[in-house]
Amino acid sequence: MMVPARLSRWLSGLTLCAAMALSALPASANTYPLPASGSRLVGENLYHQVEPGGGSLEEIARKYNVGFLALMQANPGVDPWVPRPGSILTIPRQVLLPDEPRKGIVINLAELRLYYYPPGKNEVVIYPIGIGQLDGNTVTPTMKTVVSQKRANPTWTPTANIRARYKAKGIELPAVVPAGPDNPMGHHAIRLAAYGGVYLLHGTNADFGIGMRVSSGCIRLRDNDIKWLFNTLPVGTPVNIINTPIKASLEPDGRHLVEVHQPLSKRLEDDPQTLPIPLNSAMKAFRDSPVTERAVFDKALNIRSGMPIEVGHDMQPTQPHKI
Template identity: 70%
Template sequence: MLVCATLATFNAHANSYPLPPEGSRLIGQNFFHVVADDGGSLEALAKQYNVGFLALLQANPGVDPYVPRAGSVLTIPGQMLLPDGPRQGLVVNLAELRLYYYPAGKNSVTVYPIGIGQLGGDMVTPTMVTTVADKRANPTWTPTANIRARYLANGIKLPPVIPAGPDNPMGHHAIRLAAFGGVYLLHGTNADFGIGMRVSSGCIRLRDDDIKALYKDMPVGTPVRIINTAIKTSIEPDGTRLVEVHQPLSKDINDDPKVLPIVLSEQMKQFQSAAETDASVMEQAMQHRSGMPVEVNAHASVSNQI
């Protein structure tokens, strides 16, 4: 695995990075965390390091998500490849459960973990190309008829409008997207759990501090691109070949994202079959699905070097 993972004091909100040079897509750094005697849950650690819950779970397979064993060393996945495409505006990768914001006029990118829509009908967050249509502080929540019906089926009767305040599940800030009649928003939350998971009714959920920063910095009219890409590759300027694989999003309740097939584009197939790529290592990365960049360079055998 490609990393310079270090034991270090980590600022939970240090999620802004200078853009890499032309031809490079690699940003960030992984960290190690030693679980204390009363180390709390994986969700608490995800919040501490401002990463998504599933990202932390994928980077540390086999760890107990409720009571990580004291003394165990966890990898905090802070290293990643930028998504393919223009480095501008807002890019959301659903499979990655991350949001990338490229502020205009700055040579930087800010990355946030997100929660997205659950499985089922209108709860799935769709891919789209759109813009930011509106921003509101202290928003009210007007649940749709379908949402109210789902809550009612679970014995909860929602009022037609939820006013701003501590009981509002949208938190303190909301950013409305123009597509689909403006029904999809980026918003905060009144609950810590669920960031980095499929938990919403279709909107994109952020931790309150994150949506507050995004609300402040991102103007109305910002271009937005929502994609669903489980695998990313890069050929770095020094020739290092990297692949980053995430679990694909389930399409059915019976799907197991750990083993769902990953469909490679023609570009990805060419990357894998190139002489410079160790196809077997890339295949292992596609099976492991750690969500972190892995080097897949083909290296000459010792006998060939003599």
Template identity: 70%
Template structure:
């Protein structure tokens, strides 16, 4: 079930979305108060051979409408995803009347549709509940630059779940905090000061040091902020925690470019900024790595090379129709 908070919004016609979901603000407020559901977007799985799900929306910034982080939280998207979809908008004080694109439309990663799939480059987690024919899409925070704070790619499984977890910071983490004048205890007890939040899902790989967990911070989802673990908003991790079981497969990938040729013959590309390797990197100009399948698809004569190049340069993090000759009169690409 999706509880998508919508304020001054309407379904966006950009990128030719085919699914239009609308729920009133009053109903969403009641859902948030009564049900405790997360803000993740939950969509029916597309037909075999299709990877395009969801629909973008518009949001009109109100007076005192908050920062992009506040708006991202309202709509269940990540901070950087909202920034990339709306370049040039002040992230802290967006002007009243500004129309924002809410990036709810995505191409599913090129992985089996089972368990948990994390794409580091797009700062999203996909969960395929068994037997449901649905996919839930969560914004996440991941590891910071450098050393043991980087979140690695892996194929693993859920090994353990724990509510109200304690936090045992590693020696390197304690040293980093100490360099900032903060002396961490050997074990941080459960509670409001625990940066792991109220729920933690342990992954089996690397000796179990990586977890999917909540947070006690109001900022950082959709950013590189953690010490290597995968961080979700409190409502999201609570929902995911209830649904997953030990043994659930987990795949963590790093693919900034996703492509699809849909059953209707249309070609799509979704381009994200690649992860920086150093503080001097500019993710907007870093080289993009494509899979062999994606490169082959983009080389098709049916693909509009000019629109594709524009998408690669813009890196807006949203699916773009790159078909050479659009089949629908007046359909938009960028």
């Protein structure tokens, strides 16, 4: 049976050909040169062959410094605890930059990623993050703010809501948790100015949870990542926290790309794989463009792989514009 050209490109974006080499272990810092003018595409996906006793998806995600849920979305159907030896996993390290000013920190809650644009450098640093749990008191809000304070070896002062939540589970938290291995904030904390300074970027004393909704509202990073940010970010750095599950780009070479993530659930009974994703007017125009193939766009919207997918190609590209 003949496979339509666009569907063939779709399949090639989600599968491996036999001749493709497997990736080597990448550097720990996820730093990429900024793309050419008009482009929003950075990075390349990597591939990992699961070895016998090779560990869970969380361990593999940590090895490549990607988020746990991002790895699951890129590899649907894979057992997250015991992936089958010999199977090939896609490591999602190609992304579309958010359609936001490339300045300071941009955090997209829906994709569980942090983007940092170092001033004076033509590059972007991308880290996976953990965010607030699905609870009215622990949801991480969107905001525009700045870094107000940095503290090494921080103490943790749980809020009244956090202490009450833990007490309901039979855990009595102290008023202040001192710095050290039992401190869930890890070794570095970066305070944000908004909301009275209650939200922070911080490390963790647990290996599990990066790329998931696990915190009490703060932004959680792996220890090496928060340490690098702590040593790099000046106080006053702008921070823009958004919630955008779908991104699109008209690339200078004519490709129409879309990247769809599972939207954040609002209720425990919500299924993020089937929750509707509202499209704004610009995204509707992108979908309805004569170059975009609607069936492929809709497939990407349903599968929600979290990776850039080509949904059309303009053979005579015009000047790129924002989506």
